[in-house]
Amino acid sequence: MKVRKISLDDVDIKDERFRFSYHFNLDTFLLSIKKIGLANPLVVTIRDHGFVLVTGWKRLFACKELSFSPFPVFVLEQDDDLKAFLFSLYENLTHRDFDLLEKAEILQKLNKYIHDERQIVKEYLPLLRIPATLSYLDLYIKISRLEARWKRVIYEKKMSLPSVELLMEFDAAERDLLLPLILPVGQNKQRQILEDLIQLSKKEEKSPKDILNSQGIRSTLQSEKLSPPQKAEQVRRLLSKESHPFLSDLKESFDASLKRAHLSKEVKVESSSFFEDGEFSVSFNLRDEQDFHERLVKLQKLVSDKDFFSLFKRIPDE
Amino acid sequence: MNETLFTPQKIFITRDSESLPLTQRILKNLSQIKVEYVQDPQDLIEEIQISRDSIGEGKKYLLITRQRGHYVKPCPCTPHYVGCNYFIINADLNCPLDCSYCILQAYLDNPLITVHADTDKMWKHLDDFLQKNRGRLLRIGTGELGDSLALDPITERSTELISYFSTRSNAFFELKTKTANIKNLLELKPPENVVIAWSINSRQMAFTEELGAPDIKGRLEAARLVSRSGYRVAFHFDPLILYQGWEQGYAEVIEELTAGIDQKKIAWISLGSLRFPPSLKAVIQKRFPQTKITHQEFIKGRDGKLRYPKPVRLWLYGKVVEFLKNAGAESISIYFCMESEDVWQEILKKTIRGKKEVERLLTLPLGDR
Numbered sequence: 001m002k003v004r005k006i007s008l009d010d011v012d013i014k015d016e017r018f019r020f021s022y023h024f025n026l027d028t029f030l031l032s033i034k035k036i037g038l039a040n041p042l043v044v045t046i047r048d049h050g051f052v053l054v055t056g057w058k059r060l061f062a063c064k065e066l067s068f069s070p071f072p073v074f075v076l077e078q079d080d081d082l083k084a085f086l087f088s089l090y091e092n093l094t095h096r097d098f099d100l101l102e103k104a105e106i107l108q109k110l111n112k113y114i115h116d117e118r119q120i121v122k123e124y125l126p127l128l129r130i131p132a133t134l135s136y137l138d139l140y141i142k143i144s145r146l147e148a149r150w151k152r153v154i155y156e157k158k159m160s161l162p163s164v165e166l167l168m169e170f171d172a173a174e175r176d177l178l179l180p181l182i183l184p185v186g187q188n189k190q191r192q193i194l195e196d197l198i199q200l201s202k203k204e205e206k207s208p209k210d211i212l213n214s215q216g217i218r219s220t221l222q223s224e225k226l227s228p229p230q231k232a233e234q235v236r237r238l239l240s241k242e243s244h245p246f247l248s249d250l251k252e253s254f255d256a257s258l259k260r261a262h263l264s265k266e267v268k269v270e271s272s273s274f275f276e277d278g279e280f281s282v283s284f285n286l287r288d289e290q291d292f293h294e295r296l297v298k299l300q301k302l303v304s305d306k307d308f309f310s311l312f313k314r315i316p317d318e
Numbered sequence: 319m320n321e322t323l324f325t326p327q328k329i330f331i332t333r334d335s336e337s338l339p340l341t342q343r344i345l346k347n348l349s350q351i352k353v354e355y356v357q358d359p360q361d362l363i364e365e366i367q368i369s370r371d372s373i374g375e376g377k378k379y380l381l382i383t384r385q386r387g388h389y390v391k392p393c394p395c396t397p398h399y400v401g402c403n404y405f406i407i408n409a410d411l412n413c414p415l416d417c418s419y420c421i422l423q424a425y426l427d428n429p430l431i432t433v434h435a436d437t438d439k440m441w442k443h444l445d446d447f448l449q450k451n452r453g454r455l456l457r458i459g460t461g462e463l464g465d466s467l468a469l470d471p472i473t474e475r476s477t478e479l480i481s482y483f484s485t486r487s488n489a490f491f492e493l494k495t496k497t498a499n500i501k502n503l504l505e506l507k508p509p510e511n512v513v514i515a516w517s518i519n520s521r522q523m524a525f526t527e528e529l530g531a532p533d534i535k536g537r538l539e540a541a542r543l544v545s546r547s548g549y550r551v552a553f554h555f556d557p558l559i560l561y562q563g564w565e566q567g568y569a570e571v572i573e574e575l576t577a578g579i580d581q582k583k584i585a586w587i588s589l590g591s592l593r594f595p596p597s598l599k600a601v602i603q604k605r606f607p608q609t610k611i612t613h614q615e616f617i618k619g620r621d622g623k624l625r626y627p628k629p630v631r632l633w634l635y636g637k638v639v640e641f642l643k644n645a646g647a648e649s650i651s652i653y654f655c656m657e658s659e660d661v662w663q664e665i666l667k668k669t670i671r672g673k674k675e676v677e678r679l680l681t682l683p684l685g686d687r
Contacts, residue, residue, distance in 0.1 A: 121368050134370045135604075165600075203613040244615045247627055274617035276628050278660055 001074040003041060006051060008069040011044060011060065015052045017081060018045075018088045020098075020105035023155035029062035038063065041072040043091065045084050051075075055088045082113040093127070100143065100161055101151055103128045107137060108144035142168050150175060153183060160187055166194035170208055177212040180221060181236070184229040189236055196239040203243065211239075250275060257308035261301040266291075269302065321471055322497040322532060324414040326380040326431065329353045330362055334384055340435040340473065341382050347472040348380075359383055363428050371605060376429025377414055385409075385434035389443035393462055396593075396656045398620035400670055403677035405458040407444070409434055409475060413465045415496055416529040418606040419557055422463065424598040431464075433473055441482065448486055455681040461494025461515070470499045477502050484509035490585070490681060492552065496531040498540035508548035513585045515552035516541050518575065520567030523559050527611060534571055538578055545583040556590035556655055558634050560614050560626065569641045576645035586680055587642065590655035591634055593625040621656075628661070635665045651680060 032039075042056030053060055054076055063071050078084045089106060092098070098106065106128065110120050117137060125132045130140065143164060146154075154164055159182075170178060178197075182190050201208045211217070220226070220234045241248040258269055267284040284295045302308060329351050335341050336355065345353065356362055359381055369375040389408055395401035411432040412422060434440070448456075460466045460479070470476045476493060480503070483491035493503075494515040503514060516537045519527070524534050532540075545551045553575060558568070592611060594602070599612050616624035626634065639652065653676055654661060662670040670676060 118368055132364075133368055133372065138370070199613065202610070246615050246630065247617065250627070250629070274627060276617060276619060277658075278628065 001043070001076055003072055004075055005070045005072050006044070008060075008064055008067075008071075011051045011053055012047075012049055013053065013060065015047070015049070017052065017109075018054045018085050019057055020088070020102050020109060021057055022105070023099075023101060023152065024058050026058060026062050026065065029058050030065060033059070033062050033066055033068055038068065038071045041074050043074045043076050043087070045076040045078055054084055055091050085109060085113060098128060099155070100159075100164065101155060103130065104140040104144040107140045111137070111141055139165060139168065147172060147175070149179070153179070157183070157190070158187065159190060163187065163191045163194060166191065166198060169194075169198055174208045174212070177209065180228060181232045184232040185236065189232075193232075193236050193239060196236075196243040200239060200243040247274065253307065257302065257305050260305060261298060261308075263298050263302070264294075267295050267298055320532065320536060321499045321501060322415075322468060322530070323471055324380070324431070324469055326351055327378045329380045329382065330359065330430070331355050332359055332381075332383040333357055335382050335435045338382075338384075338435040338437070340433065340437055340475075343474060344380075344382060344433065344435075344472050347474075351380075359428075359430075363430060366429050367427075372429045373423050373601070373605065374416070376412060377416065377431060379430050381428075381430040381432045382435050383432060384436040385439060389434070389440045390447040390458070395673075396621040396623065399656045399658055400654070400662065400676060401673035402653060402655070402680065403457070403673045404462075405447070405456060406462040407440065407458060407460045407479075408463055409440060409460050409479075410464040410469050410473070412463070414468050415465060415531045417496075417531070418527045418529070418602055418609045419559075419592060419594060419611060421594060421598065423601050423605070424595050426463065431469070433469065437478065444482065444486075448488060452488055454488065455677075456489045457492060457677065457680060458489050459492035459494055459515075461492065465495050465497060466493035467495035467497045467499040470497075470502055474502055477506060480506050480509060480512050483512055487511060494552075494554065496528060496537060498532045498536045500540050500544050503544055503549065504547050508550075510550075513550045513552050514541070514544045515554060515585075517554045517556065518571060519555070519557075519559065520564065520571050522561065522563070522567050527559070527606075527609060534574070538571075538574055541575075542578045545579050550583055550585040551579065552585045552587065554588045554590070554655070555638060556588055557592035558589060558638060559592050559611055560630070560634065561610065564634075565637055568638055572638070572641040572645050572647075576642075576647050581647055581650060584647070584650045586651040586653060587647070588653050588655050589635055589638060590657070591626050591631045593619065593623045593656065595623050599624065620658075628658075631657075632661065632664055635661065639665055651682075653680060 038059060040056075040059070042059055043054040044051040045054050046052070051073070063069060076084060076087060078087065107120065107124065110124055111117065114120050117134060121132050121134055121137050125136060130136050146168075150167070153159065159167070167175065167178070178194075181193050185193070197208050197211060200206070200211055204211070216238055217235050220238070221231055223231060226234065254271060263269065266286075267282070270281050272279050282299065286292045286295060326348070329345070329348060331341060331353060333355055362381070366372055366376050366379070385408060387408070391406055391408060393401070393404040393406050395404075411426060411428060411434075412430065413420070414431055460475075467476060479491065479493070483489060490511050490513055492513045492515050494517065496517045500514075518534065518537060521534045524531065531537075541551050541553075555568070561567075596618070602609060602612055615627060615630070617627045619625045625631065635654070642648075642650070642652065652666060654666075659670050662668050
C-alpha cells in the first residue's frame with residue numbers, strides 16, 4: 001500500500017460501503033491526535049468519485065473536529081468491494097472486539113456481498129463469536145435494520161443481546177411506546193419489562209400496543225409528579241404483577257402478614273426463593289435480654305397468624 | 319391399530335456401520351429411501367445445525383452409526399430433586415414425533431434421528447452393567463433420549479431387547495412410547511420383567527402439543543392390547559400441563575385408562591409437571607408459535623429449570639392423584655419424576671429419603687407395594 005497525504009475534502013464521507021461502526025466516543029482519539037498527531041494512517045481506496053474510507057472512521061471524525069488536515073493515508077489498491085470490506089474487517093479484528101451493533105452491520109454488509117448465506121454463517125459467525133446458525137444471521141440482520149434512535153439506545157444503554165432479541169418481537173410503533181420504559185432502567189429491568197410485556201400479550205391475547213395504552217400504564221406515563229425512572233419502575237411493577245398474578249399475590253400476602261405482626265427492622269423473616277422450599281428463615285440481632293424478649297413476642301404474633309401459614313396451601317384462580 | 323411409520327427423506331450411514339446386521343435390516347425395511355455413506359457424521363451434523371430450524375430439519379433424516387460412548391448410563395434426572403435411580407440405554411437418539419415441550423430440543427447437540435447399530439457393543443455393555451449390579455433389582459429403559467418404539471417398525475429393536483431382558487431377572491426393562499407401534503411386541507411371549515409404558519396427556523394437550531403422535535384413544539388402545547397379551551404396562555403423566563379445562567381433561571383420560579386396562583397389569587404411574595431449562599422457552603416459542611404452554615407463571619426451581627410454583631404443582635398433583643383414587647387405582651404405585659421430598663409427603667403421604675428408596679419402591683413385586 002502506498003502512503004499519501006490527503007485533505008479531509010478528498011474523502012467522500014457519504015460513501016459508507018466499508019463502514020460498520022456508527023456509535024463511538026471520540027474523546028480519546030481527540031486527545032491522542034492533539035498530543036501526537038495521527039500516528040496510524042487511515043486506509044482509503046479509490047473509486048470513481050475519489051477516495052473512499054476503508055478503515056479509520058473514528059480517526060477521520062476526530063481529524064475533522066480538530067480540522068487536522070492534510071493527514072497521511074494508506075491507499076489500498078483493491079477494486080473488489082468485498083475484498084476491501086474484508087480488509088477493514090480483519091484489520092479491526094487484530095486490535096479490538098466488535099459490539100452488537102457492529103456485528104449486525106458487518107453481517108448485513110456481508111449479506112449484500114455474499115449470496116450464499118450458509119457460507120456467511122460458517123465463515124464469519126464464528127469469527128464474530130456468534131453461534132453459527134442461520135437464525136442468528138437473521139437476528140443480526142434484523143438488528144441492523146432497527147431505527148437509528150433504537151440503535152443509539154442499544155449503544156448507550158449497553159443493551160444485552162437477549163434484551164435486543166426480545167425488542168425485535170415488537171413492531172416499530174410498539175417500540176416507540178417502549179422507549180420511555182427502556183431508556184431510564186438498567187439491563188435487568190429492561191429485559192424484565194420486555195419479557196413480561198410479551199408474556200402478558202400472549203396470555204391475554206392482546207397486542208402490546210393495547211397493553212401499553214391501557215389506563216393504568218398511560219396514566220403512569222402521563223403523570224407530572226413522577227420522574228422518568230419512577231414512571232418506568234412503576235410500569236415495570238404493573239407489568240410484573242399482571243403477568244405473574246399468582247406469585248405477586250403470594251408475595252403481597254407474605255409481606256402483609258409480616259406487616260400485621262409489626263416486626264421491627266431487627267427481625268427478618270424471609271421465604272425461600274419463590275416459596276419453592278416451603279421454608280422460612282428468621283434472623284434477628286439482640287443486645288440484651290429485653291431485646292430478646294421483644295423479638296420473641298413479635299414472632300409470637302406471627303405464629304398466631306393463620307393466613308401466614310396458609311400461604312403455601314394457596315391455589316391459584318383459574 | 320395404526321402404526322406410526324418413520325419415513326426419512328434420506329438415510330446417512332457411517333462407513334464403519336455399513337455391514338452391521340441392524341443397518342442391513344433397516345435398509346431392507348426402508349428399501350425405497352435414498353442412502354448416502356459418510357466417513358464422519360460430524361460434517362453432516364454441523365450442516366443441519368446451521369439450519370433455521372435444526373431440530374425440525376434433523377427429523378427428516380436418519381443417521382445410522384456406531385455408539386461412540388457408553389450404551390448404559392444413569393438417567394441424568396435433575397439436581398436438587400428426588401431421582402428414581404433409573405438407567406438408560408442409549409440405543410436410538412431423537413424422535414420423529416414433534417412435541418412442543420420436548421427437552422431433547424435443548425439437550426442433544428445432534429439433531430438427526432440416530433440409530434446406534436453396533437448392537438454387539440450394546441449387549442456387551444448391558445452384560446457388564448447387569449453383572450456389576452447383580453445384587454440389585456434395577457429399572458432400565460430406552461425411552462429417555464428418544465421414543466422407545468417410534469423407530470421399531472424399521473429397527474425391530476424391541477424384539478431383541480425383550481428377548482435379552484427375558485433372561486435377566488435383576489432388571490425391570492421399560493419401553494416408553496407415545497406410539498401404537500406394538501406389532502413386534504405382540505409376536506413375543508411377554509416376560510415378567512418387561513414393562514411397556516405410554517406417555518399420556520389429556521386429549522387436548524396430546525392434540526395441540528404432541529405433533530405426530532397417535533391420539534390418546536390410539537395409545538390407550540395399544541396399551542390395552544399389550545396388557546391383554548400379558549405384558550405389564552405403565553403410564554407417565556408427564557408433563558402435566560395447566561390450561562383452561564385441565565381438570566376435566568385429566569379426569570377424562572384417567573377414567574378412560576382405568577376403565578380399559580386391568581389395574582393389576584399396571585406396574586407404575588409417574589407424574590411430573592411441565593418443566594424445562596430457561597433456554598428451551600425461546601425454542602418452544604419459536605418452533606411452536608401457537609402454543610400456550612409457556613404462558614403460565616413459572617418459577618426457577620432448585621435445579622434452575624422453569625416449573626410451576628410449588629403451590630400450583632401441589633394443586634395439580636393433588637387433583638390428578640384424586641382422579642386416580644376415584645377411578646379405583648389406589649393400589650397402583652405412583653411416583654413423581656423430578657420432585658421434592660415434601661411433594662411426595664404432601665401428596666402421596668410417603669416419606670422419601672433419596673432415590674434409593676424410590677428405586678426400592680418401584681422394584682418391589684407388584685403385590686408387595
